[in-house]
Amino acid sequence: MLLEQILFFVAAAGAIGGALGVVLLRNPFFSVLALVGHLISLALLFLLLRAEFIAAAQLVVYAGAVMVLYVFVVAYVGGIEEAVGGEGAIGRLGPLFAGALLIELCIAIVGSALPAIDSRGAHVPAGFGSPGAIGKVLLERFLVPFEAASFLLLVAAVGAVVLARRRRGLEDAPDDELPERAGRAPLGDPSGRERADGGDEGPPAGTAEGPGDPTPERDAERPDPVRDPEPQPAGGTA
Amino acid sequence: MGIAWFLALSAFIFCIGAGGVITRRNPLVILLCLELMLNAGNLALLSFSRMVGNRDGQVFALIVMVVAACEVVVGLGLIVAMYRRRLPIDVDEVSELRG
Numbered sequence: 001m002l003l004e005q006i007l008f009f010v011a012a013a014g015a016i017g018g019a020l021g022v023v024l025l026r027n028p029f030f031s032v033l034a035l036v037g038h039l040i041s042l043a044l045l046f047l048l049l050r051a052e053f054i055a056a057a058q059l060v061v062y063a064g065a066v067m068v069l070y071v072f073v074v075a076y077v078g079g080i081e082e083a084v085g086g087e088g089a090i091g092r093l094g095p096l097f098a099g100a101l102l103i104e105l106c107i108a109i110v111g112s113a114l115p116a117i118d119s120r121g122a123h124v125p126a127g128f129g130s131p132g133a134i135g136k137v138l139l140e141r142f143l144v145p146f147e148a149a150s151f152l153l154l155v156a157a158v159g160a161v162v163l164a165r166r167r168r169g170l171e172d173a174p175d176d177e178l179p180e181r182a183g184r185a186p187l188g189d190p191s192g193r194e195r196a197d198g199g200d201e202g203p204p205a206g207t208a209e210g211p212g213d214p215t216p217e218r219d220a221e222r223p224d225p226v227r228d229p230e231p232q233p234a235g236g237t238a
Numbered sequence: 239m240g241i242a243w244f245l246a247l248s249a250f251i252f253c254i255g256a257g258g259v260i261t262r263r264n265p266l267v268i269l270l271c272l273e274l275m276l277n278a279g280n281l282a283l284l285s286f287s288r289m290v291g292n293r294d295g296q297v298f299a300l301i302v303m304v305v306a307a308c309e310v311v312v313g314l315g316l317i318v319a320m321y322r323r324r325l326p327i328d329v330d331e332v333s334e335l336r337g
Contacts, residue, residue: 004239012247019251020254022258022274023255023258023262023267023274028266031267031270038274038277039277046284049287049288051287051288051296051299053296054284058303061303061307062303065307069314070266070270073266073317073318077318090260090261091261094257094261095257097257098257098260101253101256105249105253106249109246110242116241116290117240117242117289118242119240120240121241121289121291123291124288128293129293134300141294141297145301149301149304149305152305159312159315160311160312161315163312164322
């Protein structure tokens with residue numbers, strides 16, 4: 001009993017600390033690492049709730065596979081430092097909204113008048129959340145949601161491949177049209193770059209001063225696009 | 239430990255995630271905050287499942303995890319596509335669909 005309380009408070013502190021780290025850390029890479037810690041603490045809490053299979057799945061699927069995906073994308077896109085707290089009205093209203101939501105949820109919990117909410121839960125047999133028990137429920141009572149979930153995974157995998165495909169995916173559009181509309185010339189296209197630098201009215205408001213803007217570093221890395229041309233996507237006009 | 243403790247923790251994590259979704263501008267971090275909110279929901283589901291003594295909530299949490307994985311995959315695919323097309327990785331500036 002005492003051990004359970006100690007475990008709960010340690011895991012709760014880890015979960016809250018991880019969550020705050022995700023929101024407050026400036027570098028997305030550290031945010032991902034904080035989320036890994038948060039998920040591991042949460043798996044500990046799931047064990048306390050007698051959900052052994054869910055805890056294992058949380059560790060393997062979430063803290064393992066999904067977070068590896070995040071780390072790869074952060075490494076690919078580059079850790080973009082961003083000012084925390086936001087600016088303007090949203091920066092002030094966001095925490096206020098979160099606090100109001102917390103107060104409302106706490107009122108809902110306290111006022112729910114569920115008789116069992118202060119108990120330690122119903123008496124459950126041993127092996128309540130074991131893989132065998134969950135699998136039995138999943139494949140007997142919830143077969144249709146199970147199949148729907150597998151179909152959803154298939155759709156998501158195909159969608160991700162289509163979105164991130166190199167040649168024929170989203171990049172099929174004319175390459176010097178859409179980036180220009182975003183106030184930016186395609187990299188490695190000298191004519192488009194000069195047009196965007198000289199002829200345009202400049203990048204839209206917020207592009208230049210935003211610390212989340214990746215362009216300056218990339219421009220600094222590649223000062224001369226003529227000498228060091230980017231491999232052109234299909235239909236390049238260089 | 240009473241179930242209410244778990245529910246209060248779940249509410250707290252959910253609010254942290256909601257505040258992060260509102261205030262952050264990097265879509266990667268917004269996806270991470272969505273993960274926080276989904277996990278808070280999972281914690282509440284498992285708490286109620288333990289409270290009632292029924293395994294249905296655990297199956298629900300499992301399905302939520304599947305949906306979260308799909309959301310992550312599609313969201314990260316979108317971010318990679320944005321990066322490929324030299325769009326700014328900033329949700330305030332990707333506003334072409336606003337009309």
